[in-house]
Amino acid sequence: MGITSISARRLRRTGSAATAAVLGILAVSGTPALAATDGSADKAAGTKPSGSAASAGKGTKPSGSAASAGNPGAARSATGIPLGISRLAQGPGRDVAITIDDGPDPRWTPQVLQVLRKNHVKATFCMIGTKAQKYPELVRAVAADGHRLCNHSVDHDVTMDHKPVAFQKQQILQGKAMIEKAAPGVPVGYYRAPGGAFTPDSRAIAAASGMRPLGWSVDPKDWSRPGLPAIISAVEEKLPQQPTVLFHDGGGDRSETVAALKEYLPWLTSQGYRFTFPARTTP
Numbered sequence: 236m237g238i239t240s241i242s243a244r245r246l247r248r249t250g251s252a253a254t255a256a257v258l259g260i261l262a263v264s265g266t267p268a269l270a271a272t273d274g275s276a277d278k279a280a281g282t283k284p285s286g287s288a289a290s291a292g293k294g295t296k297p298s299g300s301a302a303s304a305g306n307p308g309a310a311r312s313a314t315g316i317p318l319g320i321s322r323l324a325q326g327p328g329r330d331v332a333i334t335i336d337d338g339p340d341p342r343w344t345p346q347v348l349q350v351l352r353k354n355h356v357k358a359t360f361c362m363i364g365t366k367a368q369k370y371p372e373l374v375r376a377v378a379a380d381g382h383r384l385c386n387h388s389v390d391h392d393v394t395m396d397h398k399p400v401a402f403q404k405q406q407i408l409q410g411k412a413m414i415e416k417a418a419p420g421v422p423v424g425y426y427r428a429p430g431g432a433f434t435p436d437s438r439a440i441a442a443a444s445g446m447r448p449l450g451w452s453v454d455p456k457d458w459s460r461p462g463l464p465a466i467i468s469a470v471e472e473k474l475p476q477q478p479t480v481l482f483h484d485g486g487g488d489r490s491e492t493v494a495a496l497k498e499y500l501p502w503l504t505s506q507g508y509r510f511t512f513p514a515r516t517t518p
């Protein structure tokens with residue numbers, strides 16, 4: 236079993252800073268989350284429930300006629316990849332998708348890989364292009380273990396949604412190329428905007444290049460180091476159907492993330508969850 240909900244309740248009663256941390260981490264789909272303060276983590280912007288993809292950007296009109304169809308969540312690129320943001324794990328029932336962002340990192344990625352291996356879990360790694368370029372052996376190690384690769388842009392500019400489309404395009408396509416160069420032949424089937432800052436244009440660019448825009452539905456805020464009980468209580472108490480859970484293996488000290496995964500993954504297994512990947516081709 237994981238950390239008990241008793242410890243979570245105790246935390247809430249204290250009225251301490253820990254309370255804010257616990258409450259802050261209970262951000263789920265459609266709930267505005269605390270803004271990232273260190274630039275290393277994803278904010279919840281642009282992660283509205285699927286079906287509202289056309290409104291998930293920030294004011295700009297969707298590009299292309301497909302995105303303005305009656306059901307924007309179902310709009311697809313010519314590649315067949317939906318333009319809507321994926322937040323569900325693929326699978327028929329009790330399935331969960333674990334996603335790991337902001338690496339690869341020479342200290343933390345191997346530790347995360349070890350925990351995943353021990354628990355027979357396949358995850359999706361959203362990698363930053365410059366880091367993939369710097370540590371190509373880690374990109375290959377992730378792929379060799381059967382995990383999927385996701386493009387997290389060239390250098391994680393969380394204000395990308397306020398930048399020109401040409402800049403967004405360069406960040407998305409070059410980021411993909413950097414990961415592909417590190418691990419030739421391995422598909423990069425997802426794109427997660429830094430900080431979740433998608434725009435209709437960035438989603439269209441990603442989908443046209445074969446990458447499904449990828450969001451999340453459970454955010455334990457592991458990047459902010461809220462403490463192990465807070466991370467665990469967030470992911471245990473707020474599990475929607477077929478959740479996509481957000482963790483980080485880069486951007487700072489990720490020891491809490493590693494510790495949380497060691498508790499969380501066996502708990503999910505005990506609850507009957509199967510580990511799978513984020514839905515890629517269904518809205």
Ligand SMILES: [Zn+2]
Pocket residue numbers: 275276277336337387391429430
């Ligand atoms: Zn990130």
